[in-house]
Amino acid sequence: xxxxxxxxxxxxxxxxxxxxxxxLLLSLFLLLRGHHEPxxxxxxxxVAASAIALHLFATDMRSARGVLRVDPRSLMGVGLLxxxxxxxxxxxxxxxxxxxxxxxxxVPILGELHLGTPILFDVGVYLVVVGSVLTxxxxxxxxxxx
Amino acid sequence: xxxxVALPFLIPMVAGSVSLLAWPSRRAQRAIAVVGTAGQLxxxxxxxxxxxxxxxxxxxxxxxxxxYGITLATDLLSALMVLMTGITGFAAAxxxxxxxxxxxxxxxxxxxxxxxxAGVAGVFLTTDLFNLYVWFEILLLASFALLAMxxxxxxxxxxxxxxxxNLFSSAMFLSALGLLYGLAxxxxxxxxxxxxPALDDGGRVTLVSMLFMLAFSIKAxxxxxxxxxxxxxxxxxxxxxALFAGLLTxxxxxxxxxxxxxxxxxxxxxxxxxxxxxxxxTMVVGALGALAQTDIRRTFAxxxxxxxxxxLMGLALFTPIALAAGVFYFAHxxxxxxxxxxxxxxxxxxxxxYRRDELGGLWTARPWLSLVFLVxxxxxxxIPPLSGFWGKLLIVRAGVDAGSGWxxxxxxxxxxLTLLAVMRIWADVFWKAAPQxxxxxxAPLPVMLWVVTVGLAAGTLxxxxxxxxxxxxxxxxxxxxxxxxxxxxxxxxxxxx
Amino acid sequence: xxxxxxxxxxxxxxxxxxxxxxxxxxxxKTLFGLVLLSNAANLLIFVAAGVTIGRPALVPDGLQAPEGxxxxxxAQAFILTAIVIGFGVLAFAVVLIRRAHEVLDVDDFDxxxxxxx
Numbered sequence: 001x002x003x004x005x006x007x008x009x010x011x012x013x014x015x016x017x018x019x020x021x022x023x024l025l026l027s028l029f030l031l032l033r034g035h036h037e038p039x040x041x042x043x044x045x046x047v048a049a050s051a052i053a054l055h056l057f058a059t060d061m062r063s064a065r066g067v068l069r070v071d072p073r074s075l076m077g078v079g080l081l082x083x084x085x086x087x088x089x090x091x092x093x094x095x096x097x098x099x100x101x102x103x104x105x106x107v108p109i110l111g112e113l114h115l116g117t118p119i120l121f122d123v124g125v126y127l128v129v130v131g132s133v134l135t136x137x138x139x140x141x142x143x144x145x146x
Numbered sequence: 147x148x149x150x151v152a153l154p155f156l157i158p159m160v161a162g163s164v165s166l167l168a169w170p171s172r173r174a175q176r177a178i179a180v181v182g183t184a185g186q187l188x189x190x191x192x193x194x195x196x197x198x199x200x201x202x203x204x205x206x207x208x209x210x211x212x213x214y215g216i217t218l219a220t221d222l223l224s225a226l227m228v229l230m231t232g233i234t235g236f237a238a239a240x241x242x243x244x245x246x247x248x249x250x251x252x253x254x255x256x257x258x259x260x261x262x263x264a265g266v267a268g269v270f271l272t273t274d275l276f277n278l279y280v281w282f283e284i285l286l287l288a289s290f291a292l293l294a295m296x297x298x299x300x301x302x303x304x305x306x307x308x309x310x311x312n313l314f315s316s317a318m319f320l321s322a323l324g325l326l327y328g329l330a331x332x333x334x335x336x337x338x339x340x341x342x343p344a345l346d347d348g349g350r351v352t353l354v355s356m357l358f359m360l361a362f363s364i365k366a367x368x369x370x371x372x373x374x375x376x377x378x379x380x381x382x383x384x385x386x387x388a389l390f391a392g393l394l395t396x397x398x399x400x401x402x403x404x405x406x407x408x409x410x411x412x413x414x415x416x417x418x419x420x421x422x423x424x425x426x427x428t429m430v431v432g433a434l435g436a437l438a439q440t441d442i443r444r445t446f447a448x449x450x451x452x453x454x455x456x457x458l459m460g461l462a463l464f465t466p467i468a469l470a471a472g473v474f475y476f477a478h479x480x481x482x483x484x485x486x487x488x489x490x491x492x493x494x495x496x497x498x499x500y501r502r503d504e505l506g507g508l509w510t511a512r513p514w515l516s517l518v519f520l521v522x523x524x525x526x527x528x529i530p531p532l533s534g535f536w537g538k539l540l541i542v543r544a545g546v547d548a549g550s551g552w553x554x555x556x557x558x559x560x561x562x563l564t565l566l567a568v569m570r571i572w573a574d575v576f577w578k579a580a581p582q583x584x585x586x587x588x589a590p591l592p593v594m595l596w597v598v599t600v601g602l603a604a605g606t607l608x609x610x611x612x613x614x615x616x617x618x619x620x621x622x623x624x625x626x627x628x629x630x631x632x633x634x635x636x637x638x639x640x641x642x643x
Numbered sequence: 644x645x646x647x648x649x650x651x652x653x654x655x656x657x658x659x660x661x662x663x664x665x666x667x668x669x670x671x672k673t674l675f676g677l678v679l680l681s682n683a684a685n686l687l688i689f690v691a692a693g694v695t696i697g698r699p700a701l702v703p704d705g706l707q708a709p710e711g712x713x714x715x716x717x718a719q720a721f722i723l724t725a726i727v728i729g730f731g732v733l734a735f736a737v738v739l740i741r742r743a744h745e746v747l748d749v750d751d752f753d754x755x756x757x758x759x760x
Contacts, residue, residue, distance in 0.1 A: 074167055077164065077257075078163075081164070084160060084163070096208065097152050097205055097208070098207040098216075099209050132731070136738070139738065140737075140741075280728065283728045283731075286732070287735060294742070298746070302743040303747065306752075306755065307752075309735075313680075313732060314677070314680070316681075317683075320685070320687075320725055324692070325687070327717075328692055329691075
């Protein structure tokens with residue numbers, strides 16, 4: 001198994017190097033687009049996770065973990081907490097659980113922003129998906145090497 | 147405050163995610179486990195008090211009214227079940243502290259335990275069949291991982307059967323959901339209860355309900371699809387098998403109780419007739435299986451199957467007293483059975499085996515522990531005045547009222563067989579002299595094991611000696627199940643802010 | 644609104660293949676059976692809820708509700724959720740069967756019996 005991973009082709013390696021930043025950008029685009037149009041945290045998270053998995057196939061375990069810098073399991077934890085936070089905003093402001101709340105912000109450069117709890121929830125989902133898919137993939141790859 | 151309804155699963159979710167973040171520190175994870183499960187228990191107690199005083203509590207997530215939004219609701223049955231989840235979860239967390247290996251702790255034991263508890267509480271609180279499916283899968287995924295965690299031969303073999311049968315049951319559940327949605331256009335249980343009687347469907351709903359019954363029966367481990375349970379429960383670490391024994395099959399039984407009182411009451415003689423058959427066979431076959439075992443945990447697992455039969459019988463007879471007896475049995479059984487699994491772990495610590503023939507001498511070496519063991523064991527057999535006696539008495543009375551002779555015969559046969567199985571454990575493990583090569587260990591037991599087992603035994607004694615509070619609760623819960631109009635109204639027209 | 648007969652036949656085919664695979668003694672084939680079964684169930688929801696072609700339930704700009712007859716978005720949400728869950732659970736099952744194969748070195752349910760004790 002280990003040999004298979006190492007002897008991956010030059011083409012895959014070169015392509016993975018190029019694709020990784022592009023796919024991560026695409027995943028962010030999908031995440032943000034999900035606010036009002038098809039897209040969202042789940043599909044965005046899957047794209048990000050598969051980008052890192054592709055990197056793993058092209059190179060090795062350590063550099064795939066290096067791309068992440070954090071333990072995927074903590075990503076799951078943070079993501080769950082963020083999603084729960086989005087749900088709790090409702091009750092904190094006198095509404096029911098998961099009630100949508102929005103604020104309008106004016107940020108220099110970006111202009112007028114219409115931000116709400118759904119996007120926060122989606123960010124949480126994004127992190128959970130990236131974390132859990134990578135935990136699975138890395139665990140599988142590690143048992144394969146062991 | 148409507149958020150209260152969601153707290154029993156929000157608290158373990160928060161605890162689970164914080165526990166994931168605290169991954170490197172085992173001490174932090176253990177502290178979170180105790181605090182998180184205690185929090186769930188407290189929330190459950192408050193919820194039960196509120197439901198008892200103020201009636202059914204409803205939470206419409208995001209202020210989207212049912213049937214369009216996700217609605218959570220608790221009647222007394224739900225609240226009681228959530229309380230039992232809290233008790234079992236807290237007990238399992240305490241028991242885990244001195245018993246779970248550091249390897250399992252590093253592999254994510256505590257986050258998975260929180261996930262399991264959140265899933266179980268979610269099942270008890272949801273009003274929507276599809277959400278029921280989602281909560282089921284959450285708790286199943288956690289239970290798969292907990293079961294397979296040790297990675298020993300027996301665990302892998304047990305886990306495989308458990309996983310395959312439960313995945314099959316989930317697929318059947320999902321198929322049934324699809325068909326029901328096609329027929330009724332909704333999956334909110336209160337909405338279904340209103341719409342299904344108006345549907346001129348020529349028995350198709352009853353047909354779909356049988357598919358639901360199949361799916362839930364696998365999860366409840368009732369005859370003939372129970373064999374995954376004795377194959378897997380005894381392979382897990384003790385705290386895990388106690389947690390499973392307390393809760394996992396109960397979610398299946400609870401789902402049957404909920405759906406076959408609220409939604410599928412179109413053809414009661416037919417559907418509940420099948421439940422009666424299943425209940426009778428589950429009792430007898432489980433008890434017979436228990437007699438054939440030498441491993442005490444396997445014996446308890448088979449007796450567990452047998453008692454699922456009693457709970458099903460309460461639902462199958464479908465009279466007020468039968469349902470109340472079933473609910474009573476539910477509550478008593480969770481406390482008693484998880485305690486027996488905890489105690490079998492203690493026995494293993496002392497005797498170094500789970501096999502009856504390799505154990506012995508516990509009565510002379512550990513008289514106090516033996517007395518603690520006697521409480522749930524005699525309660526399991528139904529010896530007065532312990533909780534099991536009242537549970538059985540009430541079920542027998544319900545059977546007499548309903549004039550169901552052969553089910554009564556099954557109950558009586560099962561009682562004798564259960565007594566026999568338990569007395570064999572007592573005679574071999576406690577009375578028989580310890581084998582020469584395996585003397586009972588003298589080392590003191592960790593305090594937590596005493597706290598958990600004595601605490602749960604006290605619970606069993608309390609239910610037994612003051613029957614009235616739990617029986618009153620069960621009767622009111624049964625009345626709510628048989629006349630679901632209050633539940634339906636609460637779910638379909640909640641007060642929105 | 645009647646369902647496309649080909650889709651119905653396809654679902655039936657998937658279910659029967661799934662059951663056939665699950666009845667085999669081999670662990671790996673059982674796993675394939677489960678994969679097929681979860682796909683069959685998803686397709687069943689899709690068809691049971693009614694197939695509406697080419698009309699996604701999206702609200703056009705400037706309107707309060709989608710125009711005309713649209714596909715039922717709830718069934719699609721069910722399927723999406725079921726796919727996500729199925730993916731997670733089956734991924735776990737793959738890992739488990741792989742580990743079981745390493746630990747037990749069997750691919751046959753009958754041989755599991757001895758390992759259980």
